[in-house]
Structures are given as structure tokens and as C-alpha cells.
Amino acid sequence: IIPACVPSANFDVQSKTGWLTGWGSDIANGPLSDVKMELSSQVLTNERCLEIYPNFNLNTQICAGEIRLNESA
Numbered sequence: 834i835i836p837a838c839v840p841s842a843n844f845d846v847q848s849k850t851g852w853l854t855g856w857g858s859d860i861a862n863g864p865l866s867d868v869k870m871e872l873s874s875q876v877l878t879n880e881r882c883l884e885i886y887p888n889f890n891l892n893t894q895i896c897a898g899e900i901r902l903n904e905s906a
Contacts, residue, residue: 846876846895847876847877847878847879848875848876848877848878849875849876850873850874850875850876851873851874851875851876851895851897852871852872852873852874853871853872853873853874853897853898854869854870854871855869855870856868856869856870857870874897874898875897875899876895876896876897877896877897877898877899879891879896881896881899882896885899
């Protein structure tokens with residue numbers, strides 16, 4: 834276990850790549866994983882985040898992981 838670095842309050846993470854980790858589900862409303870998962874994802878801009886999730890709390894959370902479906906399939 835190593836400490837996590839926390840950036841200063843004015844550090845802008847929008848449009849940067851971040852790492853998501855946890856024991857969540859890999860499908861919507863699916864069962865939680867027995868093992869910790871991780872993936873890299875682009876952090877969304879605040880504007881895009883609020884378009885998708887209007888009630889998202891930008892003061893305490895970072896929005897990432899926009900899903901784009903292949904419309905040509």
C-alpha cells in the first residue's frame with residue numbers, strides 16, 4: 834500500500850486521463866466484483882458531465898467514463 838497524491842485545490846483534471854479502481858460492477862446494476870478492478874479513463878469536462886448527469890456534485894466528485902455506443906452496429 835502506498836499513499837495517494839492529492840493535487841492542490843486549483844489543479845484542473847478536466848480532459849486528463851485518470852485511473853478508476855474499485856469493486857464495482859462491470860455492467861449496469863450488475864453484481865459487485867469479488868476482485869478489485871481498474872481501468873484508465875478520460876476525465877470529463879464539467880460542462881459535459883452536467884449534460885449527462887445533471888445532479889452530479891462537481892465540488893466533491895470527479896466525472897469520468899463516458900460510454901459511447903457504436904451507432905453503426
